[in-house]
Amino acid sequence: ETGVTQTPRHLVMGMTNKKSLKCEQHLGHNAMYWYKQSAKKPLELMFVYNFKEQTENNSVPSRFSPECPNSSHLFLHLHTLQPEDSALYLCASSQSRTGADTQYFGPGTRLTVL
């Protein structure tokens, strides 16, 4: 398998549920990112990990909790979400955490919070 994969592709959850999104990159990259894509809004950077260390938390509410156990895997743990959290969540990776390195994106997880 190549590139950046994300599971599940679709997720429906209630506000009291706990779920996790998974991202895996097969590119040997060292930096990984979580983005939120809401309808008709620019992509919002949520978290950045570089060599498994979190280097960016873009004022994301604590109901979103990232985890990066190794450079190939990134998780986003979700709990007590709100309906406005419904969006497409995209994972990306790059060789290193520099602007010159292209970010490669996964297909996203479409999240619906009821």
Added chain:
Amino acid sequence: AQSVTQPDIHITVSEGASLELRCNYSYGATPYLFWYVQSPGQGLQLLLKYFSGDTLVQGIKGFEAEFKRSQSSFNLRKPSVHWSDAAEYFCAVVLSGDYKLSFGAGTTVTVRA
């Protein structure tokens, strides 16, 4: 404030016609510039990028973009559009020395037969 603007929310073009998507940025220095495409149900795919040098950049799928410093623009073009080019297109920038991509709101392209 730093920003990326894509003035056109939606463009409809006939198959075989030319396409131009606009992107303007507001940064103190020349950033690195990117165009991504997102097909329905897919993630973002890089079309092309500009760091320095020749201001006309060639990308995949027959796309090209031109950097114009005087206009703070990085417009994307394709001479002849195919039905498979129907998608959403995003301009993105990052300042040299930074790593955080800033995206425009996107332009949706519809291709009619």
